[in-house]
Amino acid sequence: MDKPMEHAWRGQTVMVVDDSVPQRNYLSGLLAQAGFGTVLQAGNGLEALQLLEGGAAPKPYLVLTDLEMPGMDGIELTSQLALRNLAQHLIVCSAQDPRLLEVIESMAAEDSTLSLLGTLLKPVRMEALMELLVQASAHKTARMAAAPAAWQPSVDELAAALGQGQFVPFFQPRVSMRSGRLKGVEALARWQHPERGLLAPNHFIPALEGSPLMAGFTLEIVRQVLERLKEWHACGMPALACSVNLSADNLCDRSFIERLQALVAESGVAPRNLIWEVTETMLMRQLSQSLANLGRLRLMGFGLAMDDFGIGYSSMQQFARCPFSELKIDRAFVHGASRWPNRHVVLRSAIELGQRLGVATVAEGVETEADWQLLRGLGCEMAQGYLLARPMEGSQLASWVLRERPRLKALAEERTAAGGDEQSFI
Template sequence: MHRPDHLQAAKRSAQSDIARALRRAEFVLQYQPQVSLEDDSLCGMEALIRWQHPVRGLLPPAEFLPLLEQSPLSLDVGWWVLSEAVRQMGEWQAKGLTRVKMSVNLFPLQLRSPGFIEAVADLLTHHGVEPRFLELEITETAALTDGDESLRVINGLRDIGVGIAFDDFGTGYASLGTLQHYPITTLKIDRGFVRDLLTRQRDAAITRALIMLSRDIGVTTIAEGIETIEQELTLKMMGCDCGQGYLFGRSMPASDIAGLLARQPVPAAVARAG
């Protein structure tokens, strides 16, 4: 059985490794396609961090991001992700590739970071990217924590033209009414609801309600974790706008995404075999 002091020491050691990885440029971004359920075109992508560990190989975010959630180090890692994603968008757009929205996840501390709105605006200007092509993803928990300040920052980001997505909505304590108080542009339906969509009536009912309310208030819906054609067709019949998941393609390097952008519109089988 691990003693608390040993656990804290292990956590500090892991965070030190992450800080070192940031200095050594061991982090990379991959991008997962988001596909329109209406016409199979590419409607966006999500930037996802990976750690090219010198010993353990390519690590997914679940292996290290939980250690950062409330750590000051999350500000540095989060800013690197955002900066690299916007830089990459600017590079693609400068090459004349089709422009689609890029989603980037925020850590909770980033929402409360002084000057964050201005820093995002400067970053977009520096790389020549229009704000409407950037969408920042926040969890409902992050939005509801320190609600007034979070709402101020979200409003400020919307004022400069940046989109806001609620990620994992429905898995926490927020109610459907919460959606009406935040100026979000996208609602992401959690993969847990999608996984049991065809077998649990409750999950299907919640998913349908989220889609209907989002449509009524002018918010785009993206369903995460779509793995089967049956899930895709059910969500399409419910009126969901876009989908993301292994059915359409796993996360991929920037070079592969550039190929998709070059031949937009992209069929839904972005990489169905992948």
């Protein structure tokens, strides 16, 4: 067991809620083995709330609850724990239809106050419980960074930061699932704030959107991306493809598209080495002009990617009507797909759609080897996520490649002979 991760819960109070006495005792034993301190028990949701609200028990670090219970089921208990702020974290387990557990995960995706660490199918195995606890601890910082920022800068602060070159791109690798080789990167904006440190997009993108600064911001990020692509190529790396996010403001502005084309042409970087990422939501803003600009970008030789495919109401319709060259499957369908039948089906359908249309498929949010192997078996072309690498500065990419080469090759060690012809850095 990884000691630093273990300290996150060692000695903490935990509660098991289950109407079956043998199950309560079994789960309590697992939690004690995991290093928790006091293990409380309740037979259903009502009993759990009475214990927690009556002052008979301290606020637990974790509540592990079953779904199907008399009096108050696990779904209602989950809602009440969040509403009354009675637990720091939550794990839900069940022997019922796995889709019921997906209801809980969907609730948590829409409401961060649920503090769900994850869900487990019964019978709960110690290995699965530990994997969930360790993974939740490892990604706690990342989840906090992605939460809406309390502080939002003014337009004047953003303008000053833009003028002083404080916005920079970080790069997250995209890896071939067939060979384990680096195939490209995604550029992700960061703000090197002189006082607040390195800030994620949630601290500044909401304030930039809809402002006159958005076009200049995007062009500045693209300018730095182009410089980095040339630097990588000069030091012996191949011509990698880099994807860059475009905002709704960018996409529906004809003059912006012309400025973008001129910037790339002046750099000497081939348009095929740039992929513009857009979401369905962006397309719905001034749809006609957005479609026209997408068509123009494709005619210029750029790649186009539909980001977050599958989470919008009309993803399929928008994908069919636009000249996309790449389909990025949202993390919501990737993460845990090896365990959940519904996600597996959606994932398979998305990958088959890309294959039939001759469009590259990229899976976002790949965090476990189980999900990697499933995606690889389904024929997904590329993966991106914490299993492979976190976003990094451009100067770190070459050393990352050399350091991670053995691990990435091992992930794809059963690749087919066809994978041997791919041209890339590793």
